[in-house]
Amino acid sequence: MDTCAQLVILTLAAGTPLVFAALGELVVEKAGVLNLGVEGMMLTGAVASFIVTADTHSPWLGVGAGALAGAALSLVFAVIALTLLANQVATGLALSLFGVGLSAFVGRGYISVVIEGIKPLSIPGLSDAAIVGRLLFGHNPMVYLSLALFVAVQWFLHRTRTGLVLRAVGESPASAHAIGHRVIALRYAAVLFGGACAGLGGAYMAVAYTPSWAEGMTAGRGWIALALLVFATWKPWRVLAGAYLFGGVTLAQFQAQAAGVAIPSQLLAMLPYVATIVVLAIISRDATTIRLNAPASLGRPFHPE
Amino acid sequence: MSAAAIPPEVRMRPRLALRGITKAYPGVVANDRIDLDVLPGEIHAVLGENGAGKSTLMKIIYGVVKPDAGTMQWEGQAVRIASPAQARRLGLGMVFQHFSLFETLTVAENIALALDAAEAGSGLPAKIRDVSRRYGLTLDPARLVHAMSVGERQRVEIVRCLLQAPRVLIMDEPTSVLTPQAVLRLFDTLRRLADEGCSILYISHKLDEIRALCHRATVLRAGRVTGECDPRRETAAALARMMIGAELPHPRHRPPVAGAPALVVDGLDLRPDDPFGTTLRSVSLTLRAGEIVGIAGVSGNGQRELLAALSGERRVARRNAVVLCGTAAGRLGAAQRRSLGLAFVPEERLGRGAVPEMSLADNALLTARHRGLVSHGLIRADAARSRAAEIIASWNVKTAGPEAAARSLSGGNLQKFIVGREILQGPRVLIAAQPTWGVDVGASAQIRQALIDLRDAGVAVLVVSEELEELIETCDRLAVIAQGRLSPARPVAETNAEEIGLLMAGSAATPERTAAARRP
Ligand SMILES: Nc1ncnc2c1ncn2[C@@H]1O[C@H](COP(=O)(O)OP(=O)(O)OP(=O)(O)O)[C@@H](O)[C@H]1O
Ligand SMILES: [Mg+2]
Numbered sequence: 056m057d058t059c060a061q062l063v064i065l066t067l068a069a070g071t072p073l074v075f076a077a078l079g080e081l082v083v084e085k086a087g088v089l090n091l092g093v094e095g096m097m098l099t100g101a102v103a104s105f106i107v108t109a110d111t112h113s114p115w116l117g118v119g120a121g122a123l124a125g126a127a128l129s130l131v132f133a134v135i136a137l138t139l140l141a142n143q144v145a146t147g148l149a150l151s152l153f154g155v156g157l158s159a160f161v162g163r164g165y166i167s168v169v170i171e172g173i174k175p176l177s178i179p180g181l182s183d184a185a186i187v188g189r190l191l192f193g194h195n196p197m198v199y200l201s202l203a204l205f206v207a208v209q210w211f212l213h214r215t216r217t218g219l220v221l222r223a224v225g226e227s228p229a230s231a232h233a234i235g236h237r238v239i240a241l242r243y244a245a246v247l248f249g250g251a252c253a254g255l256g257g258a259y260m261a262v263a264y265t266p267s268w269a270e271g272m273t274a275g276r277g278w279i280a281l282a283l284l285v286f287a288t289w290k291p292w293r294v295l296a297g298a299y300l301f302g303g304v305t306l307a308q309f310q311a312q313a314a315g316v317a318i319p320s321q322l323l324a325m326l327p328y329v330a331t332i333v334v335l336a337i338i339s340r341d342a343t344t345i346r347l348n349a350p351a352s353l354g355r356p357f358h359p360e
Numbered sequence: 361m362s363a364a365a366i367p368p369e370v371r372m373r374p375r376l377a378l379r380g381i382t383k384a385y386p387g388v389v390a391n392d393r394i395d396l397d398v399l400p401g402e403i404h405a406v407l408g409e410n411g412a413g414k415s416t417l418m419k420i421i422y423g424v425v426k427p428d429a430g431t432m433q434w435e436g437q438a439v440r441i442a443s444p445a446q447a448r449r450l451g452l453g454m455v456f457q458h459f460s461l462f463e464t465l466t467v468a469e470n471i472a473l474a475l476d477a478a479e480a481g482s483g484l485p486a487k488i489r490d491v492s493r494r495y496g497l498t499l500d501p502a503r504l505v506h507a508m509s510v511g512e513r514q515r516v517e518i519v520r521c522l523l524q525a526p527r528v529l530i531m532d533e534p535t536s537v538l539t540p541q542a543v544l545r546l547f548d549t550l551r552r553l554a555d556e557g558c559s560i561l562y563i564s565h566k567l568d569e570i571r572a573l574c575h576r577a578t579v580l581r582a583g584r585v586t587g588e589c590d591p592r593r594e595t596a597a598a599l600a601r602m603m604i605g606a607e608l609p610h611p612r613h614r615p616p617v618a619g620a621p622a623l624v625v626d627g628l629d630l631r632p633d634d635p636f637g638t639t640l641r642s643v644s645l646t647l648r649a650g651e652i653v654g655i656a657g658v659s660g661n662g663q664r665e666l667l668a669a670l671s672g673e674r675r676v677a678r679r680n681a682v683v684l685c686g687t688a689a690g691r692l693g694a695a696q697r698r699s700l701g702l703a704f705v706p707e708e709r710l711g712r713g714a715v716p717e718m719s720l721a722d723n724a725l726l727t728a729r730h731r732g733l734v735s736h737g738l739i740r741a742d743a744a745r746s747r748a749a750e751i752i753a754s755w756n757v758k759t760a761g762p763e764a765a766a767r768s769l770s771g772g773n774l775q776k777f778i779v780g781r782e783i784l785q786g787p788r789v790l791i792a793a794q795p796t797w798g799v800d801v802g803a804s805a806q807i808r809q810a811l812i813d814l815r816d817a818g819v820a821v822l823v824v825s826e827e828l829e830e831l832i833e834t835c836d837r838l839a840v841i842a843q844g845r846l847s848p849a850r851p852v853a854e855t856n857a858e859e860i861g862l863l864m865a866g867s868a869a870t871p872e873r874t875a876a877a878r879r880p
Contacts, residue, residue: 222462232443
């Protein structure tokens with residue numbers, strides 16, 4: 056029974072970086088902007104949070120720094136792609152490469168540093184009591200933060216006026232402009248939000264999940280977050296499910312490696328990525344769903360005339 | 361407040377005054393030093409051929425396009441309208457010629473987007489129903505726009521504008537796809553708005569409408585103001601003369617010589633892809649070589665589905681349900697049907713009829729692959745360009761040239777280009793949906809004449825349109841589509857506008873009922 060609760064907790068923990076990064080990018084793409092720099096922003100967020108935590112001994116300050124660093128990097132993207140109207144794909148790719156290099160460079164001196172990270176909750180009498188108690192109260196605080204983010208994004212997109220405008224901008228920026236909405240300003244806000252979320256995802260890995268710093272420690276999760284969106288047809292629920300599926304298979308794969316299964320570890324390490332994409336691709340074959348949820352103007356520059 | 365209650369000096373001061381507005385695009389001067397006064401409470405028509413610069417001028421007023429030169433005054437004060445948001449704050453509302461709706465959103469969401477946050481609260485669906493009922497523009501606020509026909513979308517645009525309670529209302533061809541009854545009701549609405557003091561700028565190619573509705577008309581030709589008149593005192597022919605600078609040609613009709621069946625639809629049943637679409641129920645139709653058959657009907661009664669099934673965009677299960685030039689074509693795709701000799705002018709010109717971002721030459725290539733524009737899989741760019749140039753020249757399309765992007769053309773000019781492209785394929789069967797939508801009187805006459813000439817050359821022509829007058833003028837036989845059922849086609853000589861109008865109107869009242877019945 057106990058291992059069962061433990062498995063759920065570990066699955067959620069492994070999927071949470073994707074939840075942060077993919078939900079942020081969801082908002083960006085819903086506004087019609089394709090920022091491929093998620094991996095770079097995650098790593099930048101990770102290194103910033105780690106350094107601040109190591110220097111101030113406050114992991115929550117570190118998390119804040121991670122979000123800020125992600126947002127700062129995304130601002131570079133926004134200026135180049137939204138104001139200077141450069142190609143979004145090229146700009147995003149460059150941003151990823153830049154983020155990877157920058158984080159490795161800045162983090163040189165911190166590779167074997169040990170920090171006191173954010174620990175899973177432990178509320179006496181609740182978190183350790185029955186299985187329900189552990190399932191409800193035994194997660195890392197940042198896992199709760201990611202769930203709050205999920206609720207907030209879902210609510211924002213479908214319940215608020217600004218969310219409605221954002222979806223409209225993503226479908227047709229020209230029409231949105233024609234009826235008087237500020238397309239570029241909204242896209243800036245979305246990109247910054249996405250950057251902050253990617254930064255949070257990285258920070259979670261560096262100060263809560265592992266806690267440690269290693270070059271390229273996000274291991275392609277930024278890219279998976281991007282793929283996740285497409286296969287989840289830009290629906291927050293499916294993004295969440297996909298992220299936890301990824302987490303679950305990651306976990307299973309670790310267990311298999313530990314148990315010494317006779318499959319090359321490289322193949323096992325591939326498994327979470329393949330499984331997530333295959334499952335989501337099968338779920339989302341429906342053309343109408345794609346048509347109704349995919350932001351039609353994705354990646355296309357818009358210039359108000 | 362009625363018109364009489366407004367003091368004369370207020371009535372006389374223009375609410376909106378334009379001076380020397382100029383806007384040039386590469387290759388054309390769309391607006392050339394235009395002066396225009398709009399008085400409070402007047403319905404002011406802006407007349408002109410396709411490409412005369414009407415839409416451009418309206419977009420400048422609404423802040424969508426920035427003029428190169430010129431000034432604007434609002435209630436006597438100089439203003440620079442830099443964005444649509446500012447225009448809306450001043451009290452300007454606009455119904456766009458090319459719709460500015462969001463397909464993946466519902467009607468209510470689309471309307472909420474154009475209102476202030478305060479007005480767009482939870483009471484909005486009720487308000488929409490209220491306004492649409494009051495003005496006779498039936499709408500279901502919960503429907504998704506992507507499943508709607510052009511006519512229905514236009515209703516959304518109009519209702520959206522009316523809800524903003526504008527002080528100057530710009531309507532760029534609002535009635536081009538409304539039913540005659542809906543047009544009359546809209547006119548009542550507009551007259552009432554004008555009596556309440558709202559000024560209306562009205563663009564239409566339907567001269568009879570302008571004569572019935574407008575107090576004043578400004579005529580544009582090639583970007584310049586060439587005249588002003590009181591349309592109530594002019595004949596339609598005189599207005600047309602002012603616009604095109606020449607007499608309107610009359611269509612020549614020869615008695616039809618119908619030949620072998622070219623397109624046979626037999627008991628076609630089709631469920632729509634879309635949950636809101638119309639189900640086609642045993643639609644049967646025989647179209648012979650050398651005749652023009654018209655399908656009349658209020659949009660949203662299955663035209664969209666029928667056209668998709670005929671063009672090959674939708675395949676049908678039974679091969680024999682659609683027989684094209686003797687070949688069972690039910691399961692063939694659009695390209696295969698085209699190679700059998702089908703040409704198709706779709707209802708939406710941007711998106712379905714042409715790729716907006718691509719040049720005219722590339723657009724000409726798209727449906728004419730088998731006509732020497734492609735060899736061994738490679739594009740013959742010069743052939744495509746000369747093909748586009750040929751269409752431009754023979755149809756008098758106003759554009760910078762074959763390299764211009766399709767989206768840069770004015771609405772009517774793009775329509776002429778698409779019709780010209782399809783006719784130049786040398787088809788055996790031509791299907792045209794709303795062929796003269798948004799096309800000026802001169803060009804409409806040209807398009808109708810071209811359809812008649814095609815018929816005389818032995819081509820089978822099917823025209824699907826909401827414009828009864830047009831159908832009666834061009835067609836040999838007429839059928840009415842209502843709720844997915846098609847009436848038998850009858851010779852035009854044996855029927856009349858009232859009878860057909862009643863059949864159409866009978867169906868016009870029903871969509872609401874069926875929608876209500878469908879709701880669980
Ligand atoms: N964005 C653009 N780029 C280039 N040329 C343009 C653009 N918009 C309009 N034009 C050109 O300006 C001219 C005027 O176009 P406009 O749309 O104002 O005509 P219109 O009077 O509204 O015609 P219609 O009755 O066909 O709608 C046309 O020749 C058109 O090709
Ligand atoms: Mg126009």
